[in-house]
Structures are given as structure tokens and as C-alpha cells.
Amino acid sequence: MIRRIDLRGREAADHRAVVPRADFDVEAALDVVRPICDAVRHRGVKAILEFSARFDGVEQSDIAVPSVALRAALDGLDPAVRAGLEEAIARLRRTCVAELEHDKVTKVVPGGTVTQRMIPVERVGLYVPGGLAPLVSSVVMNVVPAQIAGVGSIALTSSPQRDTGLPHPTILAACALLGVEEVYAVGGAQAIAMFAYGAGPCRKVDLVTGPGNIYTVSAKRLLKGVVGIDSEAGPTEIAILADETADPAHVAADLVSQAEHDPMAASVLVTPSEGLASDVEAELDKQVSVTRHGERVRTALGGRQSGIVLVDDLDQGLAVVNSYAAEHLEIQTRDASAWAARVVNAGAVFVGAFAPVSLGDYAAGSNHVLPTGGCACHSGGLSVRAFRKAVHVVEYDQAALRDVADHVVNLAEAEDLPGHGAAIRVRFAGKDA
Incomplete structure (x- = not known):
């Protein structure tokens, strides 16, 4: 139902070329x-x-x-x-x-x-x-x-x-x-x-x-x-960084939860544990067979945008998820908080076994309108800041302007914008220095 991608033993400065991603043109x-x-x-x-x-x-x-x-x-x-x-x-x-x-x-x-x-x-x-x-x-x-x-x-x-x-x-x-x-x-x-x-x-x-x-x-x-x-928030995506301590039923359920959004939804598990990968695959077979939107979920999990990525260790896994820059990133590992603190690219991070993405979708207190398609490497989720703009209001008195006037004029001349300098000089023409 879901493909495997084996990155063990491979070195890659940028994993974006090998991690699953939807064809969203x-x-x-x-x-x-x-x-x-x-x-x-x-x-x-x-x-x-x-x-x-x-x-x-x-x-x-x-x-x-x-x-x-x-x-x-x-x-x-x-x-x-x-x-x-x-x-x-x-x-x-x-x-x-x-x-x-x-x-x-x-x-x-x-x-x-x-x-x-x-x-x-x-x-x-x-x-x-x-x-x-x-x-x-x-x-x-x-x-x-x-x-x-x-x-x-x-x-x-x-x-x-x-x-x-x-x-x-x-x-x-x-x-x-x-x-x-x-x-x-x-x-x-x-x-x-x-x-x-x-x-x-x-x-x-x-x-x-x-x-x-x-x-x-x-x-x-x-x-x-x-x-x-x-x-540009498109089809949803979840990445889960997990080790052998993760509950495969939890991991599978979380992958399914995002896959039911859309046939183009992305569900990605990154793990160094081949045992967990096999257990999650078995859980997916069980859970998808009884979920209401089974056909949609199967399409999403079977698409090129979804997969189980095997890595050498959690350090490599962290590099993979940071390259992927998921809309939603779950950390289900030992010392999950410590690993979460090292995440630099994600729309939102969900830490530990009891902070699934579904919580954030509804009632965590966080916002679920998040960057997708790798945009989390430069953008954050919707917040109060999105609805406000910062405006600088500049107030200088005569003495304060006089004090910096020469610097402004010199910089204006350096840019070959003499009118800028003239706008400063005119304010002091005929006045005592």
C-alpha cells in the first residue's frame, strides 16, 4: 500500500530530491x-x-x-x-x-x-x-x-x-x-x-x-x-520521525488521518527501525480496511507523495525531515522534546505520543493553516501577524536631523542621488551651522 525508500548507507547533503513529494504543478x-x-x-x-x-x-x-x-x-x-x-x-x-x-x-x-x-x-x-x-x-x-x-x-x-x-x-x-x-x-x-x-x-x-x-x-x-x-497552502502532508519506541498503531493512525483529506495528501514515516516500518505497514492494512474513506486513503498512501523512509539513525532522520519541511511533523522518539528542539523546518511540530496532528487540526490552540510543499523552510503558519502590518513612524527634530545630515548627504552622493541630499541641505540653507 505504501512504498519504502531506503536511505541507509547513503550520504546526501540535500534529501529533497529523494523524499516523497506530490506532483502539484x-x-x-x-x-x-x-x-x-x-x-x-x-x-x-x-x-x-x-x-x-x-x-x-x-x-x-x-x-x-x-x-x-x-x-x-x-x-x-x-x-x-x-x-x-x-x-x-x-x-x-x-x-x-x-x-x-x-x-x-x-x-x-x-x-x-x-x-x-x-x-x-x-x-x-x-x-x-x-x-x-x-x-x-x-x-x-x-x-x-x-x-x-x-x-x-x-x-x-x-x-x-x-x-x-x-x-x-x-x-x-x-x-x-x-x-x-x-x-x-x-x-x-x-x-x-x-x-x-x-x-x-x-x-x-x-x-x-x-x-x-x-x-x-x-x-x-x-x-x-x-x-x-x-x-500557497495546498494538499496536506504529515511527516513522522519515529524510532522503535513508537507505537505502530499510533503512527499508522496518524498517517491515515492526513491521507483521508485528499487523494493527493502526503503521509511520510521516517525511521531507523525496520521493525517499526513493518509493524506500521501491517497496521495500515488493518486500519485502512475499516476506515470510512478507504479508497481515498489508499490512493493517498499509494501515491508518489507518500512513503516509509528508512534511515541509519535519528540524526539522518532529522536531516531528512528538515529537508522535507513538512506542513505537520510529529516526533515520536525517545527524548522527543530534545529532537523537536533541533527541528528548523516544519509548519508545526507535534511532540510525543499524545500530541497527534489531529489535536492541532482542531483544539490544541495552534493554527492548522500551515505552509505545504516544502514552503515551511521559509514560511510559517497563519497567525495574528498575518493580519497586521508593521509601519515605522519616524520623528526627528531639527537638531537630530542636523546631527546626521552629513551622513545622509554623503550616502546619497554615493548612490548618485543628489536630490536626496538636496532634500536635507534645503532644511539648513541660510541657517547657522
Whole structure:
């Protein structure tokens, strides 16, 4: 069901060429999404309705979700699901509040200060996938940090369902629970274009966040610059660094948990223990045979993006997972905390036997909107910081400027930008030195 890759006895400065990774060609998808985005730009809601009919099989007359539908969804929400959402919201709010950065004033010199102001983005568009699985948890993960950051205008969109023409009712209920009133029934690339350009009742936003399929990710790449984006978060992935102390049933269950997201989801085990590898393979056979989405899971586990990677020791294993830069990385080893402290590339790290990725997906207090496809080597997950911008406010009095004037003029001359120096000199022309 899942292939093995044996790196034992091999030296590699960069393991990225041999570690499994999905064939996720965002550039190729640009040819598909470009005409969709252009149509939304020029024809607005009319184009969106046509794409909903073509791609989602839904005939709509409007893209805006009425407030009565939001209230009805919350009223009809299973109390147990509501309790779970409320707990997830409360835990994430705690970590988001702790992330808040406050304005910082630096007295550079007497009479000269630089203040770093943290200013919320004015308007954001949040994308919540609603295709293979209605990711209600993504409502929480997008909305809570935006609210804590102080964003004043929040719009959210998710794919329309065939039976109602609206997003999944659990997604609508979560929106109502969080007080999000501007919700749209639009999915895919057309949703990103709607946010980027504005269409009908949806005004243009400043920033789009949230994961999606290859076409959603491609639209974000295409429209980056027209609108801000958080990251290009594509199909999910899990890597597990484990030794012989790991429970094979736990490891297999965690690999399955991510594989059920999408046929392109990646599940990778890195271990120096051939015994654990064999035991995990046996567990996968047992667990996949009884899981609800067995066909989807088998496709993901059998794909080129998944595998069991055998290494000489945990040091080599650590090098492999750092090269892989997984969206989710579990450490199930002796001294797991010590090994986790040496991880430099991962969207999020889950330490020990009792911190599975599923916990982080819902109620750890962490955010599950994370970089995929190796982007964790340069990017982090969604947080309050994504919804705020740092602005430097510079205040210098005459004496402070005079003190540094010669340096500014000399540097301007070195760059052959005499006008820059003249802007300094003019302030002291005719004045005593």
C-alpha cells in the first residue's frame, strides 16, 4: 500500500530530491485559472454563477448567504459539535492574544525616534474549503486570528453544496458562532478572484487567507500583488520521525488521518527501525480496511507523495525531515522534546505520543493553516501577524536631523542621488551651522 525508500548507507547533503513529494504543478494550473479570474474581473457575479454551475453543479441566483441561513444553521447545530467549536475557539484565542505585538518606540538619538506601529489589515477575505470535506475547523483557524488582530471587515467564502446552493451548514453555523455576517457561497479560483477584484455585493479585500486545492492555490499565485495572500497552502502532508519506541498503531493512525483529506495528501514515516516500518505497514492494512474513506486513503498512501523512509539513525532522520519541511511533523522518539528542539523546518511540530496532528487540526490552540510543499523552510503558519502590518513612524527634530545630515548627504552622493541630499541641505540653507 505504501512504498519504502531506503536511505541507509547513503550520504546526501540535500534529501529533497529523494523524499516523497506530490506532483502539484501550480504553474501548469495557471492556464486554467487565468481565464476564470479574468472573467470574474470583467463580468463579476454573472461569471461566478456560471462557474458555480459548471464546476459545482449548482444553479444559484445569488452568491451572498442570507443572515437567516446563518441563524438557522447555528440553531440546528449538533450541541456536541457546538461545544467542540466553542472549546477550539477559546483555546485558539488564548494563543492569538499571546501573539499580539504592541507598538514599540525606539529612541534612536536625542530628538529622533522610530515607532513601530502594528496596524490591522482593513479588510480580509477568508477561504474555507468545502469540497471533499467541509472544513469547519478552517473557519475557526482563519477567523479567530483575524478578529484578535483587530481586522475591521471580514468576509468568508466556501463552496456551494449541490442540495442547497449554500456552503455546508456546519460552516455556516461556525460563521454565526463567531459573529461573521458577510458570507458567500463561492468556491475555487473564482472565489479568490471575487476577493481580489470585488464582485457584486463583495467589495475588494486587502488580503486573502486560507488553504485550498490546486486551482485555488494557483489563483492566489496569479493574483498576488492584486491582493495580498498568506501562503500557497495546498494538499496536506504529515511527516513522522519515529524510532522503535513508537507505537505502530499510533503512527499508522496518524498517517491515515492526513491521507483521508485528499487523494493527493502526503503521509511520510521516517525511521531507523525496520521493525517499526513493518509493524506500521501491517497496521495500515488493518486500519485502512475499516476506515470510512478507504479508497481515498489508499490512493493517498499509494501515491508518489507518500512513503516509509528508512534511515541509519535519528540524526539522518532529522536531516531528512528538515529537508522535507513538512506542513505537520510529529516526533515520536525517545527524548522527543530534545529532537523537536533541533527541528528548523516544519509548519508545526507535534511532540510525543499524545500530541497527534489531529489535536492541532482542531483544539490544541495552534493554527492548522500551515505552509505545504516544502514552503515551511521559509514560511510559517497563519497567525495574528498575518493580519497586521508593521509601519515605522519616524520623528526627528531639527537638531537630530542636523546631527546626521552629513551622513545622509554623503550616502546619497554615493548612490548618485543628489536630490536626496538636496532634500536635507534645503532644511539648513541660510541657517547657522
